[in-house]
Amino acid sequence: MEQKKRLFIAQPHGVCAGVERAIDTVEEVLKTANGTVWVLHELVHNDFLTEELTRRGVRFTENINDVPDGSVLLFGAHGVGNDVEELARRKKLQITDATCPLVCKLQKAACDAVKNGEKVILFGHKNHPEVCGVLGRLPEETVFPVSSPAEVSALPDLNGTPCRMLSQTTMNTQEIGEVFSAVQKRFPHALPGTGACYATTQRQNAVRKLAEKVDFIVILGSVRSSNSRRLQEIAAACGAESLLLDSAAELPPELLKNRTAVGLSSGASVPEQLFTECVRKLEESGFNEKVIVSGE
Ligand code: SF4
Known part of the structure; x- marks a missing residue:
């Protein structure tokens, strides 16, 4: 009889409220802006979202001096300092602030x-x-x-x-x-004073619980994403092998071959669409029995 393969899914997954808000904000600005919409740094640390917005004409820069005076500029979810706000005023930029609350x-x-x-x-x-x-x-x-x-x-x-x-x-x-x-x-x-946000805390709790159940965890997220990298470090600290991947396309089939259980988690800037694709790919590899592991 074929052995059951189980997929332990960390809850929550998909983007956090702060990232969702930043995405909604840029969508609103794109509807009304005349001319190029600029974003300082990345809106959020996720290549899929950055590439999609770039395709739609959004320009990203690390340096506010690259932005022509008077242009439309968004501050991303990570926020900026007074120095950047002051420079934006001097350049008469039309600012929309998508800093996470x-x-x-x-x-x-x-x-x-x-x-x-x-x-x-x-x-x-x-x-x-x-x-x-x-x-x-x-x-x-x-x-x-x-x-x-x-x-x-x-x-x-x-x-x-x-x-x-x-x-x-x-x-x-x-x-x-x-x-x-x-x-x-x-x-x-x-x-x-203040510590980690709830989205970070819940995702980390879920990975700690995953590591009690499996010895291999797939984490979706960018290497530039602080919260995604922490999930990988936590998996390692709990004794689980892990992979940090941008998308399901990077899943190495040979690493799944002889396993009967895999954990799946994602950083707070990973769209649900990418998470669903990864679940589908793991299902195709035989991981059909799903177990939700909540970090709430
Ligand atoms: S991870 Fe936390 S602080 Fe960062 S955008 Fe999401 S909710 Fe906000």
């Missing part, structure tokens, strides 16, 4: 902390647009970006100055806990 919440928490006389200790990836956007809203001497507990040890002595712990929204929730603990050990008066 949860990134806005982080930016506000950072600005409020500094207004209250606190220093901000920000856990995140220093070159990620979200972190650059927060740093670009605060005077340099008020914020300390860190990417590990070791970097917390290397911070200068804050001499009892009030400080606030914040995190980029897409960091590993376990690492946020470790970094915040290191901060509190070093600066016992440090106050807790």
Whole structure:
């Protein structure tokens, strides 16, 4: 008798509310804009969406100086700093802001902390647009970006100055806990602030649960997507082999051949269409019995 092959599907999947909002925003702008629509950085970190928008005439740039004065420009889901907003005003750009409300919440928490006389200790990836956007809203001497507990040890002595712990929204929730603990050990008066967003937290929880059930997990997402890469790191930390793929077309059949169970998850910027295609491809490889694994 042929052995059953099971596909464990992480819930939630498809784009998060912040990415959906950014996509809806660019669609609205495309309906009304005369001339080229520009997007600073990527709208979200997903090649499929970037290519689709490029095909429809949207132009992406890493540098606001590339955008001709007076043009239509969107800020993507990761947000920007005051410096970029100021330059946009000077260039008389017609701005639409698609920053995710949860990134806005982080930016506000950072600005409020500094207004209250606190220093901000920000856990995140220093070159990620979200972190650059927060740093670009605060005077340099008020914020300390860190990417590990070791970097917390290397911070200068804050001499009892009030400080606030914040995190980029897409960091590993376990690492946020470790970094915040290191901060509190070093600066016992440090106050807790915002951590990972719910979309990140739920996806990470689901991958931890998947790793209890399978030893091989396929994760759909871009290597440039912070939340997708965290899912792969979490799978590895839980002892599961994993692959980070842009789409089902990259699924290597030889890796599926002798398996009887596979997990499937996706980053928060992966459209549902790509997820469904991957499920279909796994079904074609015999993984017909599906089990939902919820991270909620
Ligand atoms: S991952 Fe979180 S912060 Fe980023 S766009 Fe989605 S909901 Fe917003």
